[in-house]
Amino acid sequence: MTRAVLLAVLLGLTAWSGSALAQGAKAPAAPPRPAAAQHTGELDCRQCHQGSHQGVVRMYLGLGGRGTPMIPSHMFQVRVQCVACHIVPRADEGSAALVGQTFRPSEQACVNCHGEKYRGMLQRWGDTLGRMRVVVEPKLAAARAGLADSGAKGAKQAxxxxxxGDAEYNIQFVALGRGVHNVFYAADLLKLSNGWLDEALALLGKPAVKNDDALVRGGYCAVLCHETAGVKQRETVTFRKQAVPHVRHVTEFGATCTACHSAEVHKAVTATPATCGGCHHSAQSERCESCHRAQSAFYRGQEATSLVKLEPNVMVNAVGCTGCHDWSKKHSRKAVAEKCAGCHDAAYTGFLDEWTAGFDKEATLVREILKRAETALARQRRGGRAVSDADAAGMEARKALALVQKARGVHNPPAAEALLQIARKKAEEALARSAQR
Known part of the structure; x- marks a missing residue:
């Protein structure tokens, strides 16, 4: 077929098509398009692998557990990302091109930032959380068994x-969320779970699981960090102007770090006087005199002073501290006075108020005399006169007065009266000497 003929045929078909459409004929249907690929570009693994790291992420952020506020990891707070600690490739270079790469954590990352003293810290965190779980898991098993066969009904069982349930969730969260990502948050969750399980067993009327849970109750701070980092504990600290044997509270008295310190904020002190009283003034504590030394020495007539010879209170061999002070109830002067009626006539309940009012009145008088003496002594000093004798007398008066106030005169009324007499005598002597020209 010549090129001219072919061109004529094509032109004829075109003309025929145009005329046919113009007369209302239908155009032939278009052939079906080939099916599109299921996905364009890279496959989306999340179609099958969903939420792979949610537990770890929540642990790192410090949320998702039950019973605690949000406690972010210290590393999260300074914007440390996953790749800062996950630095060891799992697959070799040749395999990575085919199977991808996953980076595993390494304690070398700790050492790179914090120095050699942090070597072994990661291992210790994992081991310590494991030991804590060993403590709480038997309690969880006992609570489950107790729920299965308990006679407790109603609100107690609920x-x-x-x-x-909350304890079980937290224990599982620490395990599956890899507690080392936020070790203090994880430890706090286990601590809460430990207490909840103890309470659950008590509600079910089941015996408590006997094990050493000091680590879980709050002793984990020192184990998780302080020991490895070489933190030196202070033997004695001051709390509310009271010297406190810091180390002995842990080593001898069984106190835990979080009994006095925050589990959320580093170094923060959460203890209050009520915290101290919860142990020291409990029915189980008979160590009153280890803190209240001045009152004890005054009661026993053992306070060292050259101002007057102190005799013990006549009740010293018959009544101990808790004979008058019942800290299982709200403490007050009235409550102490009522203790007197337990052994004496009802009239004795008024003695405490009489003693206290009398001592307060005498102490106020001594302070007024000392104030007048000090004013006169100041004039003498400005005039260049020697006032050493008057100063000495005033000093002795203040010492006697301070001893009665610190030891509480009612712990030994005869001794308090003798000291206040000396205080008044010395105060008047100081005033008289200050008036001499």
Whole structure:
């Protein structure tokens, strides 16, 4: 077929098509398009692998557990990302091109930033959380068994079931969320779970699981960090102007770090006087005199002073501290006075108020005399006169007065009266000497 003929045929078909459409004929249907690929570009693994790291992420952020506020990891707070600690490739270079790469954590990352003293810290965190779980898991098993066969009904059983469920969730969260990503948050979750399970067993009427849970109750701060980092504990600290044997509270008295310090904020002190009283003034504590030394020495007539010879209170061999002070109830002067009636006539309940009012009145008088003496002594000093004798007398008066106030005169009324007499005598002597020209 010549080129001219072919061109004529094509032109004829075109003309025919145009005329046919113009007369209302239908155009032939278009052939079906080939099916599009299921996905364009790279496959989306999340179609099958969903939420792979959610537990770890929540642990690192410090949220998702039950019973605690949000406690972010210290590393998260300074914007440390996953790749800062996950630095060891799992696959070799040749395999990575085919299977991808996953980076594993390494304690070398700790050492790179914090120095050699942090070597072994990561291992210790994992081991310590494991030991804590060993403590709480038998309690969880006991609580589950208790719920299965408990005779407890109603509110008690419901509360026990709730506590057990929350504890089980936290224990699982620490395990699956890899607690080392936020070790103090994880430890706090286990601490809460430990207490909840103890409470659940008590509600169910089941015996407590006997194990050493000091680590879980709050002793984990020193184990997780302080020991490895070489932190030196202070033997004695001051709290509310009271010297406190810091180390002995842990080594001898069984106190835990979080009994006095925050688990959320580093170094923060959460203890209050009520915290101290919860132990020291409990029915189980008979160590009153280890803190209240001045009152004890005054009561026993053992306070060292050259001002007057102190005799013991006549009740010293018959009545101990808790004979008058019942800290299982709200403490007050009235409550102490009522203790007197336990052994004496009802009239004795008024003695405490009489003694206190009398001592307060005498102490106020001594202070007024000392104030007048000090004013006169100041004039003498400005005039260049020697006032050493008057100063000495005033000093002795203040010492006697301070001893009665610190030791509380009612712990030994005869001794308090003798000291206040000396205080008044010395104050008047200081005033008289200050008036001499």
């Amino acid at each position: 509360r026990a079931r709730e506590l057990t």
